[in-house]
Amino acid sequence: MLEGIISLIIVIFISPLFAGMINKYKAIFTGRIGAPVFQPYYELIRLIKKETINASSSSFVSKIAPIIIFLSMIFVSSIIPVGFLKPLISFNGDIILFAYILGLARFLQILSAMDIGSSFEGMGAAREATFALFAEPIFFFSIGSIAFISGHTSMYEIFNSILLNNIGYEIFIIVCSISVFILAITECSRMPVDDPNTHLELTMIHEVMILDNSGFDLFLYQFSSYIKLTIYALIEISFFYPFGKQNHFLGILIFIVGFLTLSITLALVETITSRYKMKLIPQYLLFATSIGILNLLIYTFMK
Amino acid sequence: MNILLDNDTSLLIFGFLIQFTSIFFIFLKKNKSAVFFSNTINIIGLAFSLFISIKFLFTSNGNTFPLFYNFVKIDTLSLFFLFLIQLISIPTSIYIFSYLKHYIDEKRNVRSFMLFFILLIISSQMIVIANHAILFLICWEMMSMTGFLGMLLEYEKNEVQKGSFYYFAASHVIVFILYIMFFILHKLTGSWFFDEYQKNLQIIYPVTIFLLGFLGFGIKAGFIPFHFWLPQAHPIAPTVLSAFLSGVIIKLGIYGIFRTYLFLKPLPEWVGWLVIIISLVSAIFGVWYALAQHDIKKLLAYHSVENIGIIGIGFGLGLIGAANNSLPVQILGFGGALLHTLNHAIFKSLLFIGSGVIYQNLGTRNIEEMGGIVHRAKYLSIFFLIGSIAISGLPPFNGFISEFIIYVGFFKTANELKNYYPILMLLFAVGLALVGGLAVACFTKVNSIIFLGTARKEIKKFVINIYDYISLGLLSSLCIIIGFFPTPFVYLIGKIIKYDFVNYSYRSVLETIEWNNFSFIFISFSSLATIIFFIKKYFNKKYSSRKIEAWGCGYNNITPRMQYTASSFADELNEIPKSILLYHKKIDLSENVFPKSFHFESHSEDLVDSKVVIPFYNNLRNILDKIQFLSQTDIRYYIGFILITIFIYSLLSFIWN
CATH class of the missing domain: 1.20.58 (Methane Monooxygenase Hydroxylase; Chain G, domain 1)
Structure with a gap:
C-alpha cells in the first residue's frame, strides 16, 4: 500500500520533468538553448491561475471530461509498477482495466472535442477515433502477448515474470519494447504521428482537440498528457528490470538511466523525423502491429 | 403426476x-x-x-x-x-x-x-x-x-x-x-419433454x-x-x-x-471454434456496419449484432472449455455470455428508449439532422451517455464487467490448455479489443452528433415527460449498479452455471476474481472526481470563467452547418472495409468556377441483404413466375391437380411396398 502510494507520487511529480527533459534535449539537438527543464511545472502553475474559457456551445461534457481524463491517467499510472515497488492497484486482470480506463479517457477526450462544435476539433476527434483503432492491437500484441505467454494477468506480475535468462525470450522482449515504443509515440501524440508543437490545426491530432480549452481545464489536460507520457515510459523501462533479483539501488539506477535514455531517444526521433502524412499513419501503426505478430510467431515456433 | x-x-x-x-x-x-x-x-x-x-x-x-x-x-x-x-x-x-x-x-x-x-x-x-x-x-x-x-x-x-x-x-x-x-x-428420444432430452445422453x-x-x-x-x-x-x-x-x-x-x-x-471442439469465429465476425462487422449508418435506430440494430457477437464469443469459449473438460474455461465463457446477455438487454433498451424520445420530439431518425440536444435536454443526454459508455464496454458501467469476464476467459484458456491456445486466444482478445475500439468510435459519433455542438436543424420544442425519465432512469441506474457492485450478479451467474451447466463444489474461478476491487476502484474514482470538480469550481471562481464563441481562425460567421457531421467523422474508418460495407460516396460538383451548391451523399448497404437475400428472392420470384400458368382461376384445374397428386402418392406407396 505504502509502496503504491510512493510510486504514484513519484509518477505524478516526475511527469512534467520528463516532458521538460525531452523538450530540452530536442532544443539542444536543433541547436537552441531551449527552455529550462522545469518549464512544464511553471506552465502548469501558470495555467491554474488563468481564466477558464469555454466555447459558447459547450455543455456539461466539457466540464467533466478534463477531470475524468486526469483521474483516468492517475488510476492507470497506479497500475504500472515503478521500480520494484508494488503498485497501488494490482490484481488478476488489471491489464484489461488498464486498457479500458485508457479507452474511457479517449471516449471523453473525443466527446469533449466534439462538444465545442467547431470543425477543427471535429477533425482531431475523427482522427483520434481512427488511429486509436490501429493502436489498440499493438498493445495486445506487445504487452498482451507477454501476458498470454507468461500466464499472468496483472501488470506487476507480468513485468515480474520477465526473466532475461533465455536468449529467445530476450529478443522477444526487446522487439516487444519496440512495439510499445511506437505505441507510446502514437498514444502520447509525439512525432512522427502527431506534432505537439505545431500550430497548424490541419496537421494535429491531440493538440487540436484541446484547442479551445484554457485555464484549469487546460491544466488538467496538459497534466494528464504528461502523466500519460510517463506511464508509457515506465512500461518501456519496466521491460528492462531484472526482476529476478530485487535490489533497490539497482532499481533506482535503472530508473534514472531509463528515463534519460528514453528522453534522449524521443528527442532524437523528433529531431530527425518529420511528421508523416495523415494517410501514412495507419500504415505506420500496422507496421508496429505486424512486428508484434511476427515476433510472437517467431517466438512460438522457435521454442 | x-x-x-x-x-x-x-x-x-x-x-x-x-x-x-x-x-x-x-x-x-x-x-x-x-x-x-x-x-x-x-x-x-x-x-x-x-x-x-x-x-x-x-x-x-x-x-x-x-x-x-x-x-x-x-x-x-x-x-x-x-x-x-x-x-x-x-x-x-x-x-x-x-x-x-x-x-x-x-x-x-x-x-x-x-x-x-x-x-x-x-x-x-x-x-x-x-x-x-x-x-x-x-x-x-x-x-x-x-x-x-x-x-x-x-x-x-x-x-x-x-x-x-x-x-x-x-x-x-x-x-x-x-x-x-x-x-x-x-x-x-421418443419424448417431447425438455428434461428428457437433457437427461438423455445417447x-x-x-x-x-x-x-x-x-x-x-x-x-x-x-x-x-x-x-x-x-x-x-x-x-x-x-x-x-x-x-x-x-x-x-x-x-x-x-x-x-x-x-x-x-x-x-458434450459437443466436439470444432463446434466451439465455429461458434466463436462466427461470433467474432458478427461482432466486428456488426459494429462496423453500425459506424456507417445515419439512421439512429438502424445503427442501434447493428450494434445488437455486435453485442450478440460478444455473447457468442463467450458461449463459444464455454463450448471449447466443455470439449476440453476444463471447468474454469466453461464457467468464464458461459458466465461472460450470460452476464453480457443481461447487460446488453439493459443498455440496449436504454439507448432505444432514448432514441425514441428524440424521434418523438424531432420527428426524424437521421442523426445528421440532429445536434445540440444537450442544451435542451441535459438529463436525456446524461442517460444516453451512460448507456453509450456501457455499451462500449468501458468502465465503470456494466458492459465492462461482462467483457472483463470474457477476457479473463481468454487468459484462462491460454493457461489451462497451453499448446497453441495462447496464440489463438490472443488473436480473439485482439479481435475483442478491436470491437471495443470501433464501439468507442461509433458511440462517440452518436453522442457527439446527436447531443453536442449546436443544432443542425432548428429544434422547435423538446418535451420529455416524467415517464421517459422514469424508464431511462431505471435502466441507467441498473447500468451503474451492475458496474459498481458486480459481486452479487457474478455470484448469480456462477449459480446458474453450477446448477445447469457443470457441477462443481469448490469456489469457482468467477468467485476468485476480486470483484470488490472494482467496487473500490470505481467508488474512489467517482468520489475523487467529485473532489476535483469542487476544486475546479473553486479555481474557476477565483480566477473567473466565462463562455465565448469558439475560435474560427478569424472567421466570424460560423454556422451549425460547418460542424463535423456523422459521415465525415466516420469516413476514414468506413473507407477501410469499403467493399464489405458497400460504402458509396457520391459528390456532385457543379461545373462553375465558383460553384453555388454541392451535393454530397454517403451510404452503406448490407452485404448479405443486397448480395444474397434480395437476389435469392428475385430469382425465386422469376422461377415462380414461370410456373404461374399453373395457377388458374378455374376450380376444375385445382381438382385436377389434387387428383394427380393423389395418383402420384398412391403410385409411390405402391412402388415402395
Whole structure:
C-alpha cells in the first residue's frame, strides 16, 4: 500500500520533468538553448491561475471530461509498477482495466472535442477515433502477448515474470519494447504521428482537440498528457528490470538511466523525423502491429 | 403426476394471472383509459412477478419446479431469463405511457398494439419456462406473430410494410427450422419433454441437431450472416417494440442456443471454434456496419449484432472449455455470455428508449439532422451517455464487467490448455479489443452528433415527460449498479452455471476474481472526481470563467452547418472495409468556377441483404413466375391437380411396398 502510494507520487511529480527533459534535449539537438527543464511545472502553475474559457456551445461534457481524463491517467499510472515497488492497484486482470480506463479517457477526450462544435476539433476527434483503432492491437500484441505467454494477468506480475535468462525470450522482449515504443509515440501524440508543437490545426491530432480549452481545464489536460507520457515510459523501462533479483539501488539506477535514455531517444526521433502524412499513419501503426505478430510467431515456433 | 403448488409457485402463477388480467382492460371504452389501465395493471403484474423471480433466483439451490404435469418447468436458467424479461419489460412498459400519447391523439388503433404487446411479454415469459417442445413452439410462434402485428402500428407506411415483412419471413424460417429440430429430437428420444432430452445422453448426431438449433435460434439472435432482418425490422418498429425486440426477443434466441446446448451437452471442439469465429465476425462487422449508418435506430440494430457477437464469443469459449473438460474455461465463457446477455438487454433498451424520445420530439431518425440536444435536454443526454459508455464496454458501467469476464476467459484458456491456445486466444482478445475500439468510435459519433455542438436543424420544442425519465432512469441506474457492485450478479451467474451447466463444489474461478476491487476502484474514482470538480469550481471562481464563441481562425460567421457531421467523422474508418460495407460516396460538383451548391451523399448497404437475400428472392420470384400458368382461376384445374397428386402418392406407396 505504502509502496503504491510512493510510486504514484513519484509518477505524478516526475511527469512534467520528463516532458521538460525531452523538450530540452530536442532544443539542444536543433541547436537552441531551449527552455529550462522545469518549464512544464511553471506552465502548469501558470495555467491554474488563468481564466477558464469555454466555447459558447459547450455543455456539461466539457466540464467533466478534463477531470475524468486526469483521474483516468492517475488510476492507470497506479497500475504500472515503478521500480520494484508494488503498485497501488494490482490484481488478476488489471491489464484489461488498464486498457479500458485508457479507452474511457479517449471516449471523453473525443466527446469533449466534439462538444465545442467547431470543425477543427471535429477533425482531431475523427482522427483520434481512427488511429486509436490501429493502436489498440499493438498493445495486445506487445504487452498482451507477454501476458498470454507468461500466464499472468496483472501488470506487476507480468513485468515480474520477465526473466532475461533465455536468449529467445530476450529478443522477444526487446522487439516487444519496440512495439510499445511506437505505441507510446502514437498514444502520447509525439512525432512522427502527431506534432505537439505545431500550430497548424490541419496537421494535429491531440493538440487540436484541446484547442479551445484554457485555464484549469487546460491544466488538467496538459497534466494528464504528461502523466500519460510517463506511464508509457515506465512500461518501456519496466521491460528492462531484472526482476529476478530485487535490489533497490539497482532499481533506482535503472530508473534514472531509463528515463534519460528514453528522453534522449524521443528527442532524437523528433529531431530527425518529420511528421508523416495523415494517410501514412495507419500504415505506420500496422507496421508496429505486424512486428508484434511476427515476433510472437517467431517466438512460438522457435521454442 | 402431482401438481406441485406450494406457496411460492402459486405466487408465480398469480403474477402471470395479473398480467393476463391486464388484457381485459383493453376493452375499456376510451382509448386513453384502455391504454392507461391495461398498461398499469400489466406493470403491476410484471413487478410482482419480477419480485418473485428475484426471490427464487437468489434462494434457488438447484431444484426445479415442475408445474402443470411437467409442461412447465422452471430451472435456474429459466429463472434467469424470466428475471431478464421482466426486468426489461417494466421500463419499456412505463415508456408506453409517453410513447402512445401521440398515437392516441392521432386516433390510431392503440388498443390492438397494447394487446399484442402484452401478449408478446407473456409469450416471451412462457417460452423460457416451457418444458414441452410443442408448448415451446406454440409460444415461440405467438411471440413472433404478436411482435409482427405490433410492428404494424403505422401499417400504411411503405417502409413499415417492407421492414415487418423481413421480420415475418425470418420468423417463419426460424419456426420451420425449429420444427425440424424438435421432430428429430422427438424421433431420437421418443419424448417431447425438455428434461428428457437433457437427461438423455445417447442422442445421436448431436452436432447436426446443434447446428440446426444454432441456425434457427441464431437467425433470431442475429448472428452474421443471418442478421439481415434486424436492421430492416428495428427502425420501422414502434420504439417501444424495438427496445423490447433488441432487449428481450433476440435474447430468446440466445436462450434457445443455451437450451439446445444443454440437450446435447458434450459437443466436439470444432463446434466451439465455429461458434466463436462466427461470433467474432458478427461482432466486428456488426459494429462496423453500425459506424456507417445515419439512421439512429438502424445503427442501434447493428450494434445488437455486435453485442450478440460478444455473447457468442463467450458461449463459444464455454463450448471449447466443455470439449476440453476444463471447468474454469466453461464457467468464464458461459458466465461472460450470460452476464453480457443481461447487460446488453439493459443498455440496449436504454439507448432505444432514448432514441425514441428524440424521434418523438424531432420527428426524424437521421442523426445528421440532429445536434445540440444537450442544451435542451441535459438529463436525456446524461442517460444516453451512460448507456453509450456501457455499451462500449468501458468502465465503470456494466458492459465492462461482462467483457472483463470474457477476457479473463481468454487468459484462462491460454493457461489451462497451453499448446497453441495462447496464440489463438490472443488473436480473439485482439479481435475483442478491436470491437471495443470501433464501439468507442461509433458511440462517440452518436453522442457527439446527436447531443453536442449546436443544432443542425432548428429544434422547435423538446418535451420529455416524467415517464421517459422514469424508464431511462431505471435502466441507467441498473447500468451503474451492475458496474459498481458486480459481486452479487457474478455470484448469480456462477449459480446458474453450477446448477445447469457443470457441477462443481469448490469456489469457482468467477468467485476468485476480486470483484470488490472494482467496487473500490470505481467508488474512489467517482468520489475523487467529485473532489476535483469542487476544486475546479473553486479555481474557476477565483480566477473567473466565462463562455465565448469558439475560435474560427478569424472567421466570424460560423454556422451549425460547418460542424463535423456523422459521415465525415466516420469516413476514414468506413473507407477501410469499403467493399464489405458497400460504402458509396457520391459528390456532385457543379461545373462553375465558383460553384453555388454541392451535393454530397454517403451510404452503406448490407452485404448479405443486397448480395444474397434480395437476389435469392428475385430469382425465386422469376422461377415462380414461370410456373404461374399453373395457377388458374378455374376450380376444375385445382381438382385436377389434387387428383394427380393423389395418383402420384398412391403410385409411390405402391412402388415402395
